Amino acid sequence: MQVVKDEELMIDTKGGVTSPKGFQAGGMFCGIRKKKLDLGYIYSSVPATAAGVYTLNQFRAAPLLVTKESIEQDKKLQAILVNSGIANACTGEAGLQDAYEMRNVFAEALKLSPHYVGVASTGVIGVALPMDRIVEGANDIVKPDHLGVEKFQEAILTTDTCVKHISVECEIDGNKVVIGGAAKGSGMIHPNMATMLGFVTTDAKIDYKNLDFALRNVTNNTFNMITVDGDTSTNDMVLVLANGEAENNPLTVNHPQWHVFQQALNKVCSELAKKIARDGEGATKLIEVIVKNAPTKQSAQIIGKSIISSNLVKAAMYGADANWGRIVSAIGNSGVKINPSSLKVSLGPIEVVSKGLPIPFSEEEAKLYLLQEDISIIVNLGIGEEKATAWGCDLTYDYVKINASYRT
Amino acid sequence: MQVVKDEELMIDTKGGVTSPKGFQAGGMFCGIRKKKLDLGYIYSSVPATAAGVYTLNQFRAAPLLVTKESIEQDKKLQAILVNSGIANACTGEAGLQDAYEMRNVFAEALKLSPHYVGVASTGVIGVALPMDRIVEGANDIVKPDHLGVEKFQEAILTTDTCVKHISVECEIDGNKVVIGGAAKGSGMIHPNMATMLGFVTTDAKIDYKNLDFALRNVTNNTFNMITVDGDTSTNDMVLVLANGEAENNPLTVNHPQWHVFQQALNKVCSELAKKIARDGEGATKLIEVIVKNAPTKQSAQIIGKSIISSNLVKAAMYGADANWGRIVSAIGNSGVKINPSSLKVSLGPIEVVSKGLPIPFSEEEAKLYLLQEDISIIVNLGIGEEKATAWGCDLTYDYVKINASYRT
Numbered sequence: 001m002q003v004v005k006d007e008e009l010m011i012d013t014k015g016g017v018t019s020p021k022g023f024q025a026g027g028m029f030c031g032i033r034k035k036k037l038d039l040g041y042i043y044s045s046v047p048a049t050a051a052g053v054y055t056l057n058q059f060r061a062a063p064l065l066v067t068k069e070s071i072e073q074d075k076k077l078q079a080i081l082v083n084s085g086i087a088n089a090c091t092g093e094a095g096l097q098d099a100y101e102m103r104n105v106f107a108e109a110l111k112l113s114p115h116y117v118g119v120a121s122t123g124v125i126g127v128a129l130p131m132d133r134i135v136e137g138a139n140d141i142v143k144p145d146h147l148g149v150e151k152f153q154e155a156i157l158t159t160d161t162c163v164k165h166i167s168v169e170c171e172i173d174g175n176k177v178v179i180g181g182a183a184k185g186s187g188m189i190h191p192n193m194a195t196m197l198g199f200v201t202t203d204a205k206i207d208y209k210n211l212d213f214a215l216r217n218v219t220n221n222t223f224n225m226i227t228v229d230g231d232t233s234t235n236d237m238v239l240v241l242a243n244g245e246a247e248n249n250p251l252t253v254n255h256p257q258w259h260v261f262q263q264a265l266n267k268v269c270s271e272l273a274k275k276i277a278r279d280g281e282g283a284t285k286l287i288e289v290i291v292k293n294a295p296t297k298q299s300a301q302i303i304g305k306s307i308i309s310s311n312l313v314k315a316a317m318y319g320a321d322a323n324w325g326r327i328v329s330a331i332g333n334s335g336v337k338i339n340p341s342s343l344k345v346s347l348g349p350i351e352v353v354s355k356g357l358p359i360p361f362s363e364e365e366a367k368l369y370l371l372q373e374d375i376s377i378i379v380n381l382g383i384g385e386e387k388a389t390a391w392g393c394d395l396t397y398d399y400v401k402i403n404a405s406y407r408t
Numbered sequence: 409m410q411v412v413k414d415e416e417l418m419i420d421t422k423g424g425v426t427s428p429k430g431f432q433a434g435g436m437f438c439g440i441r442k443k444k445l446d447l448g449y450i451y452s453s454v455p456a457t458a459a460g461v462y463t464l465n466q467f468r469a470a471p472l473l474v475t476k477e478s479i480e481q482d483k484k485l486q487a488i489l490v491n492s493g494i495a496n497a498c499t500g501e502a503g504l505q506d507a508y509e510m511r512n513v514f515a516e517a518l519k520l521s522p523h524y525v526g527v528a529s530t531g532v533i534g535v536a537l538p539m540d541r542i543v544e545g546a547n548d549i550v551k552p553d554h555l556g557v558e559k560f561q562e563a564i565l566t567t568d569t570c571v572k573h574i575s576v577e578c579e580i581d582g583n584k585v586v587i588g589g590a591a592k593g594s595g596m597i598h599p600n601m602a603t604m605l606g607f608v609t610t611d612a613k614i615d616y617k618n619l620d621f622a623l624r625n626v627t628n629n630t631f632n633m634i635t636v637d638g639d640t641s642t643n644d645m646v647l648v649l650a651n652g653e654a655e656n657n658p659l660t661v662n663h664p665q666w667h668v669f670q671q672a673l674n675k676v677c678s679e680l681a682k683k684i685a686r687d688g689e690g691a692t693k694l695i696e697v698i699v700k701n702a703p704t705k706q707s708a709q710i711i712g713k714s715i716i717s718s719n720l721v722k723a724a725m726y727g728a729d730a731n732w733g734r735i736v737s738a739i740g741n742s743g744v745k746i747n748p749s750s751l752k753v754s755l756g757p758i759e760v761v762s763k764g765l766p767i768p769f770s771e772e773e774a775k776l777y778l779l780q781e782d783i784s785i786i787v788n789l790g791i792g793e794e795k796a797t798a799w800g801c802d803l804t805y806d807y808v809k810i811n812a813s814y815r816t
């Protein structure tokens with residue numbers, strides 16, 4: 001496979017879901033949260049090919065069911081309405097009707113067919129949406145004063161401490177193609193989707209089948225490889241909208257520049273995923289775990305997740321303690337058969353385990369490295385060719401503080 | 409199956425591994441830890457039938473390999489030597505030789521065949537045992553001044569804040585049979601063994617096959633159903649020694665009072681397991697999760713562990729926050745297929761979810777309940793007859809504090 005260097009992708013850290021042609025977004029305060037923006041939307045000037053990936057939690061929240069149904073009808077969406085503060089999860093039949101109403105009211109405000117609208121919610125579980133405010137907000141939000149991608153980025157947050165967005169530009173068939181994205185994360189983040197919402201827009205021309213394939217592929221290597229606390233929420237969803245305004249030849253897996261699109265999409269999603277991991281509840285640093293020379297990609301992913309999910313590893317990283325024993329123990333617990341005597345572990349540039357045994361290293365140097373805000377744990381299994389990367393954050397006093405009293 | 413009521417088992421909360429006939433134990437400071445007892449032993453006046461269960465972590469520590477080998481030779485042990493402070497794990501071939509030497513030196517001091525001796529270690533991973541101190545200690549510890557079951561109970565601890573011991577008396581064939589136990593736990597506790605050491609002694613007469621069967625059976629319902637932080641250590645081991653001095657007719661699964669022995673053993677192990685969970689690093693309370701009306705015992709166990717392993721649930725319990733949404737989410741994530749609309753959840757006596765939906769409850773009453781030191785989460789799946797109980801503790805500031813700087 002051809003590989004595009006990162007340098008060939010034009011990354012715009014200020015970009016977002018309105019960077020591709022033909023998209024607008026906005027946000028407002030509709031009265032769910034306290035004084036914070038709590039309702040946001042994305043709108044495409046034309047119906048856009050749409051694909052989604054959804055939480056594997058069995059208590060899948062109502063908005064996901066409704067959005068999935070919308071997409072299934074025509075494989076297209078033209079608008080998405082998102083609220084924060086209340087998740088509309090574990091709300092039964094009444095919650096499902098609320099999600100339909102949220103969709104239908106926004107469709108009406110935009111003069112769209114209901115199935116061209118998706119909805120998303122994030123926040124507290126088991127509480128009904130205040131439908132009067134949602135209805136009023138859905139009608140109000142389309143006014144020009146609520147326009148602005150920054151407002152959208154803010155309106156989707158819950159315990160997040162910062163907005164998360166990016167855009168990437170690439171060239172396909174000589175045309176400029178842009179992919180933009182916004183996300184929210186924070187607690188309950190774990191592989192396979194977790195109070196995580198991701199919205200990706202692009203002006204690329206691509207049909208449903210190929211867009212869906214690309215999204216699934218990329219999600220497995222990005223959003224599904226982050227963890228904050230090992231829990232998976234009822235509301236996680238990543239949606240991608242492709243409105244075709246870049247006028248490239250339709251992208252398929254056989255298109256000569258398919259890999260360019262795939263890599264640009266991967267870049268958007270991996271950057272958003274890393275932003276989510278770094279902003280995990282109470283986190284002070286981003287931890288990247290790279291597992292190399294694994295027998296299969298899946299085994300590398302399992303080991304990466306086992307390390308990044310270990311409370312003991314996460315607490316040690318918070319304390320900048322080069323406690324490699326916990327990393328080795330997490331590898332040994334992953335369930336993947338390895339060869340202990342071919343194992344190497346490094347903390348950034350500092351090798352700490354070789355042939356499965358500890359090797360002398362400078363504790364001082366290791367401490368200095370681990371005090372940084374971006375740290376890497378590199379595991380070389382020495383038993384294959386495959387590789388995976390997982391991202392997460394440290395476990396801190398503030399994580400406990402935030403989660404000991406989230407509802408109060 | 410006949411069931412023995414708890415009242416028919418005489419529980420002695422002051423009892424321990426020397427409560428059964430023919431056992432003695434002791435402990436001393438040999439110089440591994442700072443001013444704390446760090447070497448302990450158990451001795452049976454005659455060779456005792458012995459069985460063990462060992463960690464599933466692939467980096468199984470050297471002392472486990474040596475003890476397993478000892479037991480396999482003759483299915484008997486007469487003595488066990490345990491050190492705390494250093495785990496002798498990830499120490500390669502040199503560590504294995506150290507474990508053999510530790511065993512052989514103690515065997516010599518007691519004038520026993522080496523294969524009648526087991527060894528155990530707990531503490532930091534990847535550091536070599538100071539063999540000069542171990543050798544000196546192994547020779548010294550058999551002196552009368554180091555005798556005392558309290559000293560043994562203390563010598564096996566690491567970050568534990570209290571000793572953990574119990575004994576249970578029952579009657580078999582008209583003879584008094586006693587089972588005693590001691591354990592250490594604290595961090596890295598998770599199902600399938602985790603820096604957890606359990607030592608069980610009994611004067612029951614029972615052969616290896618039946619003792620091994622009983623231990624495995626009981627371990628699955630007790631030690632394997634606790635979690636402190638989801639990590640499983642390299643050194644976990646539970647050993648049981650049965651020296652036959654009670655002179656009952658040999659216990660087999662066909663013995664009319666087999667269930668009495670099984671339940672007494674279960675009581676010893678479940679009490680030790682609960683003591684370990686309650687004393688999890690930084691814990692302020694014991695959380696019991698009871699999963700009822702499950703389709704299979706295994707599915708009940710998986711769901712129980714999913715709940716008790718959730719950082720979000722654990723932090724909410726620390727904050728006495730009746731955040732049932734996190735419990736429901738953990739159930740939905742367990743991977744076990746359930747029927748959301750038949751789900752009930754209670755916090756002790758307070759029902760919070762029925763038919764998969766939240767029901768009104770007094771937040772104040774819930775808070776008062778959750779402020780207690782012993783709390784129960786009861787989950788009724790409503791789709792079967794099976795049941796399991798899991799135990800764990802809350803996630804606190806102190807957990808993070810302890811684990812951010814364990815080595816320093």
